[in-house]
Amino acid sequence: MHFTVSKSVFYKSLQKVIGVIPTKTTIPILENIMIELKDNTLQLTGTDLEICISTELKVNGMENGACTVPAKSFNEILRELPDVPIEISLEEDDKFHIKTDKGLYKLVSQPKDEFPSIVVEDSEGQLDINAQILYNMIDKTIFAVSTDELRPTLMGVFFQITSDEFRCVSTDGHRLVKVINRDFKSSEFQKSVIVPTKALSLLLKNLDTFPNIEKVQVNFSIGENHVIFRIGEAFVYSKIIEGQYPKFENVIPINNDKKMIVNREELMSSVKRVSIFSNLITHQIKFLIDENNLTISSEDIEFGGEGNEEIPINYESERMEIGYNGVYVLDILRHLDTDDVEFLLKDSVSAAIINPSAQKQNEDLMMLIMPIRIKEE
Amino acid sequence: MSNSNKVKILSEDLTNKIAAGEVVDRPASVVKELVENSIDAGSDQITVVVKGGGKSLIKVVDNGTGMNREDAILSVQRHTTSKIATYNDLHNIHTLGFRGEALASIASISRMELRSTVHNENEGVLIKLEGGVVEDVSAIADVRGTSISVKNLFYNTPARRKFLKQDDTEYRYILNIMNRFTLAYRDIEFTLYNNDQQVFDLKPAPLEKRIVDVLGSRYQDKIVEVNDNHNFVQISGYVGNQESAKKSRADQYLFLNGRYIQSRALNHAIISAYGTILPRGEFPMFVIFLEIDPRRVDVNVHPSKMEVKFSDERSVYSILRGSVKEALSTGQVIPAFQFSKPEVPIAEKPRLSQSFQTQIPLSVFERGNLVEAIKSDEPVEIEEAEVEKTQPVKTPGAQKHLERANVWQVHNKYIISEIKSGFIIIDQHAAHERILYEKALHNFERSNPSSQQLLFPIVVDLNADDYSYLMEILPFLEKLGFIIKGFSGNTVVVEGIPSDVKLGNKENIIHEILEDYHKNKSTGLDIRDNVAKSFACKSAVKFGKKLSLGEMNSLIDQLFATQSPYFCPHGRPVIITLSLDELNKRFGRT
Ligand SMILES: Nc1ncnc2c1ncn2[C@@H]1O[C@H](COP(=O)(O)OP(=O)(O)OP(=O)(O)O)[C@@H](O)[C@H]1O
Ligand SMILES: [Mg+2]
Numbered sequence: 001m002h003f004t005v006s007k008s009v010f011y012k013s014l015q016k017v018i019g020v021i022p023t024k025t026t027i028p029i030l031e032n033i034m035i036e037l038k039d040n041t042l043q044l045t046g047t048d049l050e051i052c053i054s055t056e057l058k059v060n061g062m063e064n065g066a067c068t069v070p071a072k073s074f075n076e077i078l079r080e081l082p083d084v085p086i087e088i089s090l091e092e093d094d095k096f097h098i099k100t101d102k103g104l105y106k107l108v109s110q111p112k113d114e115f116p117s118i119v120v121e122d123s124e125g126q127l128d129i130n131a132q133i134l135y136n137m138i139d140k141t142i143f144a145v146s147t148d149e150l151r152p153t154l155m156g157v158f159f160q161i162t163s164d165e166f167r168c169v170s171t172d173g174h175r176l177v178k179v180i181n182r183d184f185k186s187s188e189f190q191k192s193v194i195v196p197t198k199a200l201s202l203l204l205k206n207l208d209t210f211p212n213i214e215k216v217q218v219n220f221s222i223g224e225n226h227v228i229f230r231i232g233e234a235f236v237y238s239k240i241i242e243g244q245y246p247k248f249e250n251v252i253p254i255n256n257d258k259k260m261i262v263n264r265e266e267l268m269s270s271v272k273r274v275s276i277f278s279n280l281i282t283h284q285i286k287f288l289i290d291e292n293n294l295t296i297s298s299e300d301i302e303f304g305g306e307g308n309e310e311i312p313i314n315y316e317s318e319r320m321e322i323g324y325n326g327v328y329v330l331d332i333l334r335h336l337d338t339d340d341v342e343f344l345l346k347d348s349v350s351a352a353i354i355n356p357s358a359q360k361q362n363e364d365l366m367m368l369i370m371p372i373r374i375k376e377e
Numbered sequence: 378m379s380n381s382n383k384v385k386i387l388s389e390d391l392t393n394k395i396a397a398g399e400v401v402d403r404p405a406s407v408v409k410e411l412v413e414n415s416i417d418a419g420s421d422q423i424t425v426v427v428k429g430g431g432k433s434l435i436k437v438v439d440n441g442t443g444m445n446r447e448d449a450i451l452s453v454q455r456h457t458t459s460k461i462a463t464y465n466d467l468h469n470i471h472t473l474g475f476r477g478e479a480l481a482s483i484a485s486i487s488r489m490e491l492r493s494t495v496h497n498e499n500e501g502v503l504i505k506l507e508g509g510v511v512e513d514v515s516a517i518a519d520v521r522g523t524s525i526s527v528k529n530l531f532y533n534t535p536a537r538r539k540f541l542k543q544d545d546t547e548y549r550y551i552l553n554i555m556n557r558f559t560l561a562y563r564d565i566e567f568t569l570y571n572n573d574q575q576v577f578d579l580k581p582a583p584l585e586k587r588i589v590d591v592l593g594s595r596y597q598d599k600i601v602e603v604n605d606n607h608n609f610v611q612i613s614g615y616v617g618n619q620e621s622a623k624k625s626r627a628d629q630y631l632f633l634n635g636r637y638i639q640s641r642a643l644n645h646a647i648i649s650a651y652g653t654i655l656p657r658g659e660f661p662m663f664v665i666f667l668e669i670d671p672r673r674v675d676v677n678v679h680p681s682k683m684e685v686k687f688s689d690e691r692s693v694y695s696i697l698r699g700s701v702k703e704a705l706s707t708g709q710v711i712p713a714f715q716f717s718k719p720e721v722p723i724a725e726k727p728r729l730s731q732s733f734q735t736q737i738p739l740s741v742f743e744r745g746n747l748v749e750a751i752k753s754d755e756p757v758e759i760e761e762a763e764v765e766k767t768q769p770v771k772t773p774g775a776q777k778h779l780e781r782a783n784v785w786q787v788h789n790k791y792i793i794s795e796i797k798s799g800f801i802i803i804d805q806h807a808a809h810e811r812i813l814y815e816k817a818l819h820n821f822e823r824s825n826p827s828s829q830q831l832l833f834p835i836v837v838d839l840n841a842d843d844y845s846y847l848m849e850i851l852p853f854l855e856k857l858g859f860i861i862k863g864f865s866g867n868t869v870v871v872e873g874i875p876s877d878v879k880l881g882n883k884e885n886i887i888h889e890i891l892e893d894y895h896k897n898k899s900t901g902l903d904i905r906d907n908v909a910k911s912f913a914c915k916s917a918v919k920f921g922k923k924l925s926l927g928e929m930n931s932l933i934d935q936l937f938a939t940q941s942p943y944f945c946p947h948g949r950p951v952i953i954t955l956s957l958d959e960l961n962k963r964f965g966r967t
Contacts, residue, residue: 173832246833280931282876284827323827325876349830349873370830372876373860 001037001065001090005057007100010086011078013057016206016234017046020053020198021071027116032068034115037061041233045115046071051199052118053206055234063089066112069096077105118237120228125189126221129166131231132214135207137168137179138200140335140365145197146172153243156194159227161186169248175328176248176368177335183362191222194245199238203229206236252368253351256344260289261314261357264341267294268333270309274298275326277307284372285326289345290319298326322348323372332367349373383459384448387477400482403541404431405550407487407527410479412558415439416565416635417460417472418523421581424568425555426526430547432538436526443495443523446502450514453491453506455481469671473636473682480525485509486537487530493523508533552576556591557637560630560664563587588615588664592628596621596662601707603665605700610669610693612700616647617662619654619943628662634671638685643667646694650701653941656948665701667693784930789923794933799956805924807945808936809917813878814946815939817857817909826858828873835871836864837887843867846891853908854890861887878916889915910946 014033022030025048034045040061045054067090077098078086087099096107138157146154151173160167166181210216210231219230222240229236271285278285278298288295292315297308322345332354333341340357354367401407408425415423418441428434444452451457458477461467467475483489484506494501494517501519505512531538541547548571559567559579569576579590589597599621605612617628631638631647647663648655655661675686687693783795792803820826839847844867847854854861858875871887893911902910918924924932936942936951945951961967 171832174829176832248832251832279877280934281878282827284876323876325829351830351832368832370832373828373830373873374825 001035001067002063002088003037003042003059003061004085004087005042005059006083007078007081007086008083009057010059012209013042013044013055014075014078016055016209017044017053018071018075019202019205020046020048020051022048029068029110029114029116031070031072032110032115033071033074034066034068034112036066036112037064039064043233047116047118049116050196050239051202052237053202053235054237055206056232065090067094067096067109068112068115069107069109073107074098120237121223121226123221123223123228125186125191126219127161127166127186127188128217128219129184130214131207131210131216131218133181133183134218134220134229135204135213137166137181138204140179141168141170141177142197142200142204143331143335144170144172144175144177144367148172152241153194153245156196156241157200158192158194158245158248160192161222162190163187169245171246171248171368174325174370175332176252177332178248178252178364178366178368180364181362182364192245193222193227194241194243195227196238196241199227199236203236206231206234251351252366253344253346253353256346256350256353258317258320258345259315260294260343260345261340262294262311262343264333264336264339266311267296267341268330270296270311271326271329271333274307274309275330277305278326282372283326283328284323284374285329286374287322287324288319289313289315289322291315317345320345320348321374322352323374324369325372328369332369336365336367384444384451384457384477385459385462386451386454387456387458387461400476400478401486402537403550404435404530404547405554407431407435407483407530408437408551409554410474410483411435411437411525411527412554413473414479414525415441415523416558416562417474418442420522421564422566422568423558424570425551426570427548427551428572430541430544431551432530432541432544432547434526434528435530436524438522438524440520440522443498443501443521444493445495445498446514446516449491449493449502449504450511453480453484453489453504453509453511457481467677468675470676471634471671475677481509483527486534487532488528490526490528491523492517492519492525494519494521496521557630557632559591560584560587561632561635561637561666584613584615584664588662592662592664596628600662601704603700603704605696605703607696609673609689610667610696612665612667612697614663614665616650616665616701616704618705619651619659619661622655622659622661624659626660629660630664632664632666633674633676633685634668635666636676636685637683638676639683640685642690642694643697646698647701650698650705652702654943656944656950658948663701665697667697669693784926784933786924786929789921792924792929792933794929796954799954799958799960802953802955803933803936804920804945804949804951805922805929805932806917806920807949807951808932808942810913810945810947811939811942811951812913812932812935813916814909814913815941816877817912818905820858821853821856821905821909823856826856827876828858828860829876830860830873831871835887837869837871839867839869839888839891841867843888843891843895844869846895847887850890850894850904850908853905854912857908857912859887875916886915913946 017033021033025031027049030048036043036045037059038061040058041056042059042061043054043056045052047053081100081102084100084102089097089099090109091097094109094111096109098105098107141157145156148154154172158169160169163186164182164184166184166186167178169176169178171177207213207216216231221228221230225242226237226239274285274296275283275298277300279300285296285298288297292313293310294313294315295308295310297306299306336354336356338356338358342355342357344353344355348371351368351370354369356365359365400410404427408427408431412423412425415437418439420439420441422440424438426434426436426438448459456477458475460472460475460477461470485508489506491504491506492501499518501517503515503517531541555567555569563584564581566578566580568578577590579587582590585600585602588600596617600615600617603612603614603616629644631640631643647665648661651661669687673688676682678684678686785793786805787793790805792805792808794801794803847861847869851861858873858877859871860873862870862872864870869887874886890908890911893914894907897907897910943950943952
């Protein structure tokens with residue numbers, strides 16, 4: 001293997017793959033990245049056995065070949081180099097040479113065939129989706145996934161493909177996000193899968209590197225137990241999370257008839273300030289919702305801090321007092337982007353629905369938060 | 378020739394005022410009485426020889442004043458003593474003996490030989506007795522002092538002989554008695570032989586050394602000195618640190634005016650000075666001497682002379698507790714934690730020291746339930762908790778959550794944090810358990826639990842047994858923030874969980890709590906304590922879970938805000954401190 005490439009081009013491509021490399025693994029080869037040259041195309045692949053990411057870049061190829069090298073050291077040396085042309089070659093002694101006008105660096109390589117090869121089973125179906133849309137849908141849901149390893153099905157985003165809707169759902173049992181895209185047709189196949197959070201955040205990173213993401217198409221194919229997101233020659237392969245996703249439709253309330261409209265930025269900064277005084281563990285804040293006035297307060301009984309703010313709202317129903325986890329409220333507000341947001345409420349113990357004041361075209365975004373019941377006796 | 382006979386017969390009236398009863402019930406009490414006499418006689422060398430657990434032979438040899446012939450003959454009669462003469466003397470006792478009863482009692486149930494020679498006399502006396510009857514009196518040539526041998530104990534009272542335990546058990550009682558003397562009288566050389574073998578030969582030594590000699594090297598460098606003078610009571614001695622605590626009270630010695638005494642109240646004063654740094658079921662070593670004007674105490678309560686009445690027990694209690702406390706904190710047994718970044722005041726620090734410096738809970742007495750408090754054998758934690766509650770540290774707007782950067786997690790199990798004097802290692806699960814446990818107990822008393830409502834209520838199927846247990850503890854679980862509703866049959870639905878607990882394992886938590894509860898129940902644990910323990914254990918972060926820096930800091934903050942950060946509810950340690958001194962020592966830098 002022998003090629004030359006500019007450092008910046010190589011480094012940028014490496015960033016798309018590097019995230020998958022496990023930091024702690026019992027299988028040392030997984031700490032390596034696979035590099036394969038065919039003519040002028042270089043393929044970089046990394047995997048943690050659950051997820052596999054691969055990307056391609058153009059180089060000046062001189063001699064085809066493949067090997068694997070320790071990803072961390074390779075990444076670090078590239079990062080520290082100025083943007084200069086680099087010449088890379090695999091020598092007889094399996095030493096991986098990185099040559100610049102500054103000097104020569106050698107890494108110990110491992111042969112390609114020691115690297116686990118991902119056997120991709122047949123896909124059951126596939127569809128193309130605009131990268132911008134996909135990005136938004138993942139971005140809006142991924143924050144609400146659970147990190148609780150004892151409920152693995154909640155540790156990913158639930159993708160639902162129906163004939164005319166593409167949905168993403170996430171929940172950790174305390175909040176839930178559902179986003180539906182209707183600019184969509186999939187007559188060929190309908191399917192639902194749970195995709196692990198890590199794969200999706202790597203996919204987002206990958207998509208981040210495209211300057212004109214709205215022009216990029218992602219091919220999403222689903223198999224019996226895997227999904228693949230293909231962006232051109234690059235792909236993110238991931239095992240899916242087995243198991244039944246909870247029946248979330250049943251728990252989304254339909255009769256929350258008390259509507260509060262509030263400025264998102266204003267609410268966000270108030271909650272942020274008041275939360276400073278909330279209990280560190282519960283992050284509990286209290287909404288006192290009254291006619292056109294919202295009082296947000298917190299009190300840390302153990303450490304004695306208190307916070308209190310009032311902001312104007314649009315609300316005409318009866319006075320209500322509801323406790324929330326301030327972090328959850330902020331998370332939700334951060335992932336909405338309209339000026340105003342609307343809270344649909346029922347009572348102080350039931351789920352609240354938080355919606356953007358206006359939905360995007362062909363999109364239906366809904367967030368839900370469970371309150372903290374504050375028992376006053 | 379000593380013509381001034383000292384031993385006198387007590388008047389009948391006075392005799393009647395002396396707490397009467399069995400003086401001798403086992404070999405150890407013979408040893409006790411004889412050694413007391415030797416001490417009273419001003420000896421500085423006492424040798425004790427026992428055989429067959431003291432049943433076949435007890436011999437005590439001293440180099441004290443000795444007795445002349447008449448005194449010696451009198452001394453073995455009932456109610457003869459040289460130590461008191463009048464009723465008033467009874468209220469001002471400076472000697473260990475005063476009843477004039479011991480020798481007579483011992484003589485009456487054994488074969489006794491008493492040898493005694495007064496200092497500077499060339500002729501001594503030997504008296505042989507059998508069952509208290511003098512068989513023979515003869516002159517001997519001996520060195521100064523007294524030697525009394527007691528053989529065939531209880532030979533004439535077979536019923537009592539039958540009550541004696543095995544030789545080695547009786548020997549252990551004797552050893553125990555000897556410990557009391559050797560700890561209290563460091564100026565006296567004590568030698569003990571058991572079945573012809575020398576057990577010890579303790580040369581006069583300072584108390585610190587005696588403690589190690591007598592109670593073992595486990596106390597080497599593990600004890601702190603107590604020394605306090607108040608106008609009517611002087612307190613001195615040593616107390617062990619928590620590292621040297623034992624599962625038994627074996628090494629607890631309290632002396633009043635040189636006399637070993639037993640006092641639940643004063644023991645409690647000492648134990649409670651430890652606050653909560655000692656887990657339940659662990660007891661500190663202490664060797665404490667109280668010197669009080671004999672007129673203010675009454676030892677004439679019980680024939681064993683081990684019980685004492687104080688004219689002002691309450692003051693003695695509080696002074697003793699205060700002195701021990703002070704010793705513990707200056708001795709850094711109650712560590713004053715200071716994290717090594719002191720620029721930002723740490724909220725828990727004042728709380729911590731506040732709780733330790735809390736004034737002695739005199740309220741215990743005022744409410745007249747000292748007895749109760751002492752009966753429970755527990756440190757008076759409640760009092761301190763109340764003080765805590767009524768004086769919460771109000772630091773409005775203060776940065777309660779100090780971001781310590783120098784905090785690390787190792788193996789996802791332990792948290793290491795730098796403190797001023799070295800570093801501490803915290804067991805993350807045990808720490809969280811302690812936090813949740815105390816919070817649970819606290820929540821039982823309050824009535825506003827907050828529950829995170831669940832989007833997907835958890836359906837829990839129980840068997841009939843578990844269901845009945847659940848009903849039993851339901852009110853407590855609700856106080857913790859669980860919202861549990863009946864469903865059908867033995868099935869319940871969990872709709873809300875305590876908002877301050879990140880329950881990873883929501884599905885199983887109820888099952889696990891019930892299982893733990895069930896297990897603890899058989900140990901007779903109080904229901905609150907039991908629920909709190911089970912809940913804390915099952916909800917605490919797992920050993921092996923990765924924690925963020927924020928989580929670790931918050932855990933440390935909360936831990937130090939607890940009443941008893943050093944031990945988890947099961948009594949295992951939560952914190953290990955490694956001081957720089959210790960590190961320096963290990964690296965040979967001293
Ligand atoms: N080892 C000894 N050396 C010198 N005198 C002794 C010795 N043992 C006993 N005596 C004398 O004998 C007396 C009687 O001793 P005895 O132990 O019977 O009574 P006590 O010590 O006065 O009171 P108690 O019954 O409380 O021990 C003592 O008062 C003391 O004068
Ligand atoms: Mg005596």
